[in-house]
Each structure stands twice: as structure tokens, then as C-alpha cells.
Amino acid sequence: MEKLPSQEATAKVSSIFVYPIKSCGGISVSEAPITPTGFRWDRQWMVINAKGRAYTQRVEPKLACVEVHLPKEAFQEGWEPSSSSYMVLKAPGMDVLEISLSTPQVRVKGVRVWEWTGDAVDEGDDASKWFSDYLGKPSSRLVRFNSASATRPVKTSFWSHKPVEPEYARGKQIMFSDLFPYMIASQASLDTLNEHLKDPVPINRFRPNLLIDGCEPFSEDLWTDVKINNFTFQCCMLCYRCKIPKVNQETGIEGTEPNETLKKFRSDAIVYPSRKQRGRVYFGQYLVCKDNLIAGVEGNVIKVGDHLHVLNMVSSADEVPE
Template sequence: MEKTDASSAAAAVADAKISSIFIYPVKSCRGISVPHAPLTPTGFRWDRQWLVVNQRGRAYTQRVEPKLALVEVNLPAEAFSEGWEPTKTSYLEIKAPGMDLLKISLCKPPKVSDGVSVWEWSGSALDEGDEASKWFTNYLGKPSRMVRFNAASETRPVDPVYAQGYSIMFSDMFPFMLASQGSLDELNKLLKEPVPMNRFRPNILVVGCEPFSEDLWTEIKISQFSFQGAYNQSRNRNCWSRAE
């Protein structure tokens, strides 16, 4: 990648436009493309709020359970409206090849489960019950449970080296992940078989900028909201926290 000066980088930010917003309610399962999404201190609402764990409470990811990539999730359309709250008839719906539909109530309070861990973090989470456990156990072929982040009692801070004072749920590293279509197009020129953008699981997809120029962005503004960037070279990701 060729470096650009500050004025060129600023111009690239100004030219970039958001083409898609993605939410991944269950970590490592398929995402949902939405036209808009409410912002929260930990990222977009509903993003990586649920997690599938093994019998020791350790997170499953696509790295070790690639079948999770085939799990589709759905939320009520109104769940992405500002100020909406779930009712008794509000569900997270989950389906996968060869499996019946699983419905998780958004209103029913799950039981607290201790000893849940994802990467460097461990703490309590909210267990979604035996039906969800049986569904994922049958699908993955090994003991599994589904848990929800326990926002009432737990905090998962981001790495203070990159963004001190921010926290996340079950996301990797930071509240938001951004990628550009130009970068993917440039990468695919080097690959024998092109890969789609969902292989990188961004929250925000932008178009209209030079390939990899987003690596240089330190601050962007979307509507009236400002975001601070932190490029994590070890994960090769452009990660963002909302600037207060």
C-alpha cells in the first residue's frame, strides 16, 4: 500500500460513502444487512450480543466450528428503530440447513451462567436455556449452549492501548469494524478465487475511496456522529469507537 499525505487521506474520507450496514447478533453466525441501526456505547445495537459456547463455557467461532457460517439469524425489522423495546412476541430467529427454526425470546430473562469466556475475557453471561442448547448441540454435534451478554453486571473493556475507556460485548477487539469495497476488489485481483465481503464481517462497508485508504483514517463522521479509528495490525482490521 502506498502512503498518502494528510490532505489526500482527508479527501479520501470525504469521498467515501456508506453502502451497507451489517449486524451480527450471534457471534460467528451470519449477519443481517440493515438500512439503519441504533448506536450504543458497545457498538450497533444487537451486534455480537449472543455467543455459542462449549461445555466449559469457551466461545465457539468459525475458526474451529465453520458450520456456524451457515447459521442464519433474524430479528424483527422494528428492532433496528431508535427507542424500540422488545415485547412478549419479539424473538431472535435462528435457522440452519437440516434444522428446525429456533426462536429465542428477546423479553424472557435468561438465567445467569458463570465461567463464560471469549478470547482474553471471562465472566458471567445469560444462558438461553435447554431448547437453544439442544439445537446447537445437535447442529454442531458436540455439547453447546447459547448465552447472551450480561450487560447488567459485566463490562468487557477494549484494549486501552488503542481506545481507552471503551467497552464491547462479544465483538473482537472494538465496537465497530469498517472495510471498503475498493480494498476487497484490490485483494481479489491477487487471489485465484475471489472472496466475498462477508468473509471479513464488517459492520460498516464504504465505497468511493482508494483501496486501503481506510488504513490511514483516524476519525470519520457519519451523519452527526464522530468515530475514532484504531487500525489493529495484528488482526488486520480497521476498528472504530464512537467519539463522545
């Protein structure tokens, strides 16, 4: 992989998004502490069925309409919840649900998300009834990642039955994210896509953690190493999109766009012309933080307005790992 000279201050962070419950609504914040598994609170919870398997918008698009609220101070560096700190959930036709941010004590075994199986902690019967009623799926449970004892290594693919931990992410961990701790996308890429759409879509269709502005469309495809604030990130692979971008995040209704339009100029035949064609479309790039993050150290925060510097890049996406 030939790396090209970098450019300074390529872009700025324009938005930061955290998704506390996998596949439920995101929270837009002005700053967020970074951790080895992603932004703090990101994908720390998920909803499971009676067999312990994760529900996502791929099969339950109504999850998009679950609003998740955390205390504003939860995204301040060094903040710790008290006994009166809650995550608040709202959804159409449902009463408000409060979930204590204190770690529950009931462990659940055999929780599954893609290829990973492990333990989690259960958020109780009230949360179970709330999600069971909302989804119309009895025995749904809300569980929290058991960070005290569970680990989940980064994997290259959730489509493969034999996923491999990539060399470029060796030792990196995630909670309930799909593949990697962070996802980045650019406003210019979204603007270019929307120029091709009859009905423009917002960035929440793609559920990134970082939205950046000030770079060329899809230039993020070519980045291999970037620096944001004082942190260095490795760009791992382009994000191949499932059906979730087709789900309207305000209504929970699935359509056909933007995936149909993405097929015209963001398919693997165009992005990766020399590789095996799998009918995928791409938008955004996955990241891991290369720095050794130490709990309790001040300054482990990324803020809206922080500069992004490209440290290394390649000449074509075909050189990027898939």
C-alpha cells in the same frame, strides 16, 4: 504520529452489517442504532462449550451457516422488544429455533471469550439442544451478554496473555466482539483483492460492520479520525486476519483463500515494514465512537448512504498503532 489534512466526503456507507450471535450469520440492514458497545444487537449472543469457552468459526466453521433473523423494526431507533418478539435461527438440517428477545433470568458464571471471563444469561435448554445437535458438541449453550451487570473493556490484542487497554480506547466497552466495537472496510479494497483471486470472494468473508464506497483501495489504512453522519470515530488499528476469511460463509467449508493471496500484498512485511514480522495479513480497520452516546436521545443512527468524512489521517500505515 503526523496527521495530514483531511478531505471532505471521502466515501459513503454502502452496507451495514450486524452479527447478533458471534461467528454466526450476519444481517444486512439499511440503518442501525449505534451504542457504546457497537451497533445495537451486534455480538450480543455467543455459543459456548461445557467449560464456558466461546465457539467461533476458527474451530467450528459450521457456525457460518446459522442464519440469524431479527424483526425488521429491531433496527429502528427507540424500538424495544415485547413478549412476542423473537430472534429466529435457521441452519441446514435443523428445525427453526425461536429465541425470545426478552432477557432470560438464568445467570451463567465463568463465560469466557479470549482473555475475558464474566457472567452471562443462558437462553435455555431448547437453544442448548439445538446448537449441541447442530455442532455435534454436547452441552453447547447459547448465552446473552449480561449488560445489566457485566462490562468488558476494549483490549488491544486477543493473542497476548497480558492485553493492555489502549489509551486511544480508554473506557470503551464491547460485548462479545473480538477487540473493538466497530470494523470498517472499503469496497475498493475488496475489489482490488478480487482482481488477484481466481474465485472472487464477497465481503462477508471479512465480517465488517461498515462497508464504504467511493475511496481509494486501502485508503482506510491511513485514517485516524472519521465522521459518519454526526458521529466521530477514532480508527484504532488495522485488523489482522485469522482463518475465518478462508471459511465460505454460505457452505461453512474452509479453504485457503483469500489469505494466501493476501500474504502477497497485505502482509506485515509490506504494511508494516519497519516492525517485527509476525506473519500476519491485514484487511479492514477497527473503530471506536468518540462521542458520549446517551440512551434515549434521538438521532443515534447510521444509515446506508451516510457520508464519511476523513478528519485526520497519516501518511503511511506504519504510523498506525498495531
